[in-house]
Amino acid sequence: MPQDETMAVQQSSSTQSSDRVLLEVRGLKMWFPITQGLVLQRRVGDIRAVDGLDFSIRRGETLGLVGESGCGKSTTGRAILQLYRPTAGQVLFEGTDLTRLRGEALRRMRRRMQMIFQDPYASLNPRMTVGNIVGEPLEVHNIGKPEERRQRVQELLEVVGLNPYFVNRYPHEFSGGQRQRIGVARALAVNPDFIVCDEPISALDVSIQAQIINLLEELQDKFGLTYLFIAHDLSVVRHISDRVAVMYLGKIVELTTRDELYSNPLHPYTKALLSAVPIPDPVVEEKRQRIILEGDVPSPANPPSGCRFRTRCGLRMDICAEVEPEWRETAADHWVACHRV
């Protein structure tokens, strides 16, 4: 359905100037300390889950963030929303640095950015009714009187395709897809500008996944939402994203528009990832060459020197171990970090 509309959004996004940027991430690092000792804890190292990200998200677009498990995708989303306080870097939301906000100022800011979670079973309090779950954001931000809130909750349920009479039910009475709709309604309640979708469909049945994706696209058109869409499923990301960032071991290795990424991937890791996607055309699929990566992902506690991907890269050179490749724009709106490009 909204396929052509996202195309339109994407086309206009390539001509957008920087003042349409909603969120800008500069040098974002999220290190988790590794400590030793029971009473006197010593810091013996760090898990560098996210290690220096620079990118921006434009108003109204969907930025897809892909990468394999443990590469720091979800950590990035949480660090942007300040659910984890970043170790270094800035997160500028319309020019306000979220990393500097504390307490009440940050809490008020949360009205404008929400999150949809991966697991619709664990992200809803089993002791609260659907009405209370969806109405909670309104309540904690003092929006409307109780009667108006009730009405708004029923509207929200309708918007996400649930029966408004469900307000008095408990989460366990719903299926996975319905629960995810409740999660979406909760995120929408305060009319946010920006939503981090943390693998919102990977815990759902395949038959339900498309419904939720379509719902998210519909809502984006209706309310002008901006998404950071985290996923590991490349075909889903291709469907929903305007631009896509590819992450490997705490770093973004390539970032460009959706069509450019899928037609002209530059980074060897992106190429390897894309070669793993089956093509729904038997003739082309026949010719598809899989690039099989050697070895495992190195530990984020002790990442390789220079380029992090070099240990598994088929194109590695001597310089890759010594110098970290520069994050640069090789063509308009096509960013990549690789010595080979």
Add this chain to the structure above:
Amino acid sequence: MERPAEASVAATPTLRVGPQRFRELGLMLQAFRRDPLAIASLVVIAVFVFGAIFAPVLTPYPRQGLGDPNILEKFRPPSLAHPLGTDNLGRDVLARILFGGRTSLSIGFLVVLIAVAIGAPLGAIAGYYGGWVDDVVMRVTDVFLAFPSLLLAMAIAGALGASFVHAMIAIALTWWPWYTRLVRAQTVSLRERYFIEAARSIGVRSPTIIVRHVLPNVFTPVLVQATMDLGSAILTGAAISFIGLGVRPPTAEWGTMISTGRIYFIERPWLAGSAGAAIFLVTLAFNLLGDAVRDAVDPRTRRAAE
């Protein structure tokens, strides 16, 4: 709508962590009904609670139950007029047991109530905030738990002076750390659950998260622990009164009754014997009830019983 939702519930083991109110409650009651010990203990407790509440109506000697002596009839053995005999001041022992139940049962309930009211929020705060808050709270509980609880209760009751309220405070002060530990452990595991993170991402303030998202989800284990503790709290209350640090005569209390009755125990065993039997029955009943609640709440043991 209803059917597939339930099917998915059964397929998802993670759901078991937080009980789902009504359906869960129904299953609990079913499992409970099948447990004869649970029913028996519930009946025993109901009889004692009923007797305590309606004591003035149930006995022909309400004045004696409240403490008025009737010296002419002292040490009467059990008879039709006095089913459990009379005590050293001629008061009807049955009346004293019924009125004593008012004191002993209130001590039990109030002690557990105070202990939960202090212990559970502290445990949730320690577990939710972690860090130095956690360290401070847990070291304080360690200090309280380092003393043998009866000795500590005796010391506090002794320092405050013997009275019903002081005994209650003394026992509750030795009891709350258990709830702090229990709730903290539960909270630490809850804190990592997505719905807590969701609450934070919405902008819910931490105290609200604790009250609305943490505490309701630790209710079940606290209920089990509290049920089991009721018996022990009554027993401890009786022990404190027995050594004269609790309820003062002429107020009827089971521990005090044993204390006075023990002097005459060889010739007139009905004095200490009836009070002892009351304590024994109530404590046992609460312990069995606690076991039954625990089994009924835990879906694994519940299924085994089915």
